[in-house]
Amino acid sequence: MLAFLIKRTANAAFVMLAVALLAFLIFRFFGDPVEMMVNEQATQQDRAELRERLGLNDGFVTQYTRFVTNAVQGEFGISYRNQQDVMVLIKERFPATFELVLVATIISLVVGIPLGVITAVHRDSRLADALQLGSIVGVSLPSFVVGILLILAFSVTLGWLPAFGRGVTVDIGWWSTGLLTPSGRAALVLPAVSLSTFQITLVMRLVRAEMLETLRTDYVKFARARGVPAGRVHWRHALRNCLMPVITLTGMQIGNLIAFALVTETVFQWPGMGLLFIQAVTFVDIPVMAAYLMLVSLIFVVLNTLVDITYAWVDPRLRDDTARAGGSNG
Amino acid sequence: MAETAAPMTQARTDPQPKASRLRRMRDSDLWHSFKSHPSAVFAAVLLAIVAITALLAPLITPQNPYDLAALELWNAEIPPIWAAEGQWPYVLGTDTQGRDILSAILYGSRISLIIGFASVMVALGVGLTLGLISGYFGGWIDNVIMRIGDVLLSMPFILIAILITAIATASLPTGLKDALAAPILIVAIAVPSWVQYARTVRASAMVERKKEYVQAARLIRVKSWRIMLYHILPNCLTPIMVAATLNFGLAILSEATLSFLGVGMPPDQPSLGTLIRIGNQYLFSGLWWIVVFPAVQLCLIVLSVNMIGDWLRDALNPKLR
Numbered sequence: 001m002l003a004f005l006i007k008r009t010a011n012a013a014f015v016m017l018a019v020a021l022l023a024f025l026i027f028r029f030f031g032d033p034v035e036m037m038v039n040e041q042a043t044q045q046d047r048a049e050l051r052e053r054l055g056l057n058d059g060f061v062t063q064y065t066r067f068v069t070n071a072v073q074g075e076f077g078i079s080y081r082n083q084q085d086v087m088v089l090i091k092e093r094f095p096a097t098f099e100l101v102l103v104a105t106i107i108s109l110v111v112g113i114p115l116g117v118i119t120a121v122h123r124d125s126r127l128a129d130a131l132q133l134g135s136i137v138g139v140s141l142p143s144f145v146v147g148i149l150l151i152l153a154f155s156v157t158l159g160w161l162p163a164f165g166r167g168v169t170v171d172i173g174w175w176s177t178g179l180l181t182p183s184g185r186a187a188l189v190l191p192a193v194s195l196s197t198f199q200i201t202l203v204m205r206l207v208r209a210e211m212l213e214t215l216r217t218d219y220v221k222f223a224r225a226r227g228v229p230a231g232r233v234h235w236r237h238a239l240r241n242c243l244m245p246v247i248t249l250t251g252m253q254i255g256n257l258i259a260f261a262l263v264t265e266t267v268f269q270w271p272g273m274g275l276l277f278i279q280a281v282t283f284v285d286i287p288v289m290a291a292y293l294m295l296v297s298l299i300f301v302v303l304n305t306l307v308d309i310t311y312a313w314v315d316p317r318l319r320d321d322t323a324r325a326g327g328s329n330g
Numbered sequence: 331m332a333e334t335a336a337p338m339t340q341a342r343t344d345p346q347p348k349a350s351r352l353r354r355m356r357d358s359d360l361w362h363s364f365k366s367h368p369s370a371v372f373a374a375v376l377l378a379i380v381a382i383t384a385l386l387a388p389l390i391t392p393q394n395p396y397d398l399a400a401l402e403l404w405n406a407e408i409p410p411i412w413a414a415e416g417q418w419p420y421v422l423g424t425d426t427q428g429r430d431i432l433s434a435i436l437y438g439s440r441i442s443l444i445i446g447f448a449s450v451m452v453a454l455g456v457g458l459t460l461g462l463i464s465g466y467f468g469g470w471i472d473n474v475i476m477r478i479g480d481v482l483l484s485m486p487f488i489l490i491a492i493l494i495t496a497i498a499t500a501s502l503p504t505g506l507k508d509a510l511a512a513p514i515l516i517v518a519i520a521v522p523s524w525v526q527y528a529r530t531v532r533a534s535a536m537v538e539r540k541k542e543y544v545q546a547a548r549l550i551r552v553k554s555w556r557i558m559l560y561h562i563l564p565n566c567l568t569p570i571m572v573a574a575t576l577n578f579g580l581a582i583l584s585e586a587t588l589s590f591l592g593v594g595m596p597p598d599q600p601s602l603g604t605l606i607r608i609g610n611q612y613l614f615s616g617l618w619w620i621v622v623f624p625a626v627q628l629c630l631i632v633l634s635v636n637m638i639g640d641w642l643r644d645a646l647n648p649k650l651r
Binding site: 026145149258263 | 369477480481484485486487488489492493496497500501579583586587590591592593606610613614616618621622625628629632633635636637640
């Protein structure tokens with residue numbers, strides 16, 4: 001187990017170093033950092049001094065090492081666009097994205113699990129067919145289209161819910177939350193629903209597949225034979241055995257949801273990290289882009305590694321194989 | 331599996347006349363399964379209509395939406411034909427510049443379909459080649475290719491695609507930017523998606539290369555690339571075909587998302603995503619048809635591709651036979 005742990009952690013560290021190299025290459029060679037930072041009137045001498053101060057005259061390896069060392073300490077430099085520390089910018093925006101992803105995840109579980117159970121239990125009914133079809137539609141709807149249609153229906157036509165922004169937020173320490181005010185909660189509804197559409201269908205399909213398998217097992221048949229009410233068999237005994245893969249999926253999808261939140265955030269002008277990133281892309285604000293890339297990849301890699309380690313811990317047979325395959329979970 | 335595999339190898343050795351090939355297709359399991367799945371037939375018909383109307387767009391649309399001379403401002407903001415102020419021939423209405431929405435959608439679908447198809451082809455080419463090399467030769471080259479794949483898979487798909495398009499467009503001179511927008515998108519979508527094909531092919535190549543028929547082929551000095559292409563590759567085409575179909579839908583979605591975010595096709599040669607991005611600006615001014623119809627078309631395309639992909643996955647799955 002220890003060998004597996006070391007191998008898997010080393011693998012994760014390697015991946016992060018590679019992502020850092022990519023971020024560094026973008027930062028260093030895509031446009032000249034000095035030209036991005038100085039204003040028009042800067043003299044040649046100013047530029048040379050800044051170049052020296054930023055250490056851009058050092059060797060490649062030295063610069064990369066420094067970039068990684070700084071990144072580990074959360075230092076990604078100054079945003080080209082608004083001259084603020086990148087980490088401060090991201091820290092400001094992180095709570096908005098986190099709350100959006102959290103609520104979307106909860107919605108996907110609360111809606112997806114019952115739908116999955118229903119489609120599995122009544123597998124040949126009209127309802128199940130309709131829900132199956134609905135799940136294909138759900139996978140095929142682009143999340144920005146869902147967002148736009150929701151805005152059109154609930155904001156423009158009905159005027160029930162706000163279409164952009166976060167509403168009134170309350171600061172708790174450095175964390176600004178929208179969950180404590182009515183306007184904050186109202187503003188969260190449409191973005192969270194549109195972000196969760198895809199996730200709902202994923203959860204639903206997974207629960208359905210797992211349930212179909214579980215319903216065939218002996219203990220479920222036995223419970224039925226003993227006269228346990230059908231509802232109790234399905235929702236208590238069978239469902240409980242299907243939840244492990246759902247938890248895994250949910251864990252691994254959080255990274256994807258954070259990345260996909262950038263689309264939702266653009267549609268709803270939600271002031272999260274993703275909107276920050278998209279604005280950075282439009283203004284070629286490299287330090288912000290590099291920091292966002294590294295942060296999201298870190299969350300992604302950490303979650304994947306944790307899932308792999310948990311699995312290996314639960315099932316010793318996996319210790320050998322996954323290490324060699326290099327984590328085959330996309 | 332055995333029934334379909336046998337005629338396939340036969341076809342390679344002695345090509346048969348067309349008529350009997352058609353009959354064999356008609357008698358095949360796959361065709362039979364296709365006919366008995368109404369959703370697959372429906373999706374295929376829908377996709378065919380979309381593809382044909384998109385490819386024939388210049389011939390059947392009432393106007394060329396990107397010929398500025400054809401646009402008349404007094405035709406602007408006409409609602410769809412069934413509304414009180416609707417006007418022929420603007421069936422789905424016009425945008426703020428007097429551009430016919432239906433024409434714009436058909437032209438846009440063409441761009442979306444071509445980019446989606448091309449990116450799947452590029453990803454297939456790269457993925458199959460690297461996967462075969464990786465699985466057949468093993469050793470350090472396998473290690474390098476698979477580690478690159480690991481790194482690509484440890485970043486979210488959409489993020490890689492955005493970064494590639496952002497960097498590529500920002501480093502190109504202004505004149506080339508718009509001309510190269512489509513190729514850049516194709517590469518940006520292909521880069522994160524080849525890994526899946528490579529892994530599938532690699533796994534099956536690693537199994538196959540140890541089998542006796544490959545050993546025998548090597549013994550008589552059949553060239554490595556020939557063994558890979560003609561002996562190993564056909565063994566893993568089934569999962570690849572399913573993955574490619576589903577990825578075609580994903581590629582169209584990704585292209586639309588990138589264009590919607592403003593890092594995709596420029597407004598003067600818009601894909602469906604660009605049309606939705608433009609229409610999104612008029613969401614609050616009551617001109618709902620500018621955004622809704624391109625969105626519906628996009629959903630229909632992706633939906634039909636996904637339905638075909640789902641059916642194909644079940645039809646080719648030997649466990650479900």
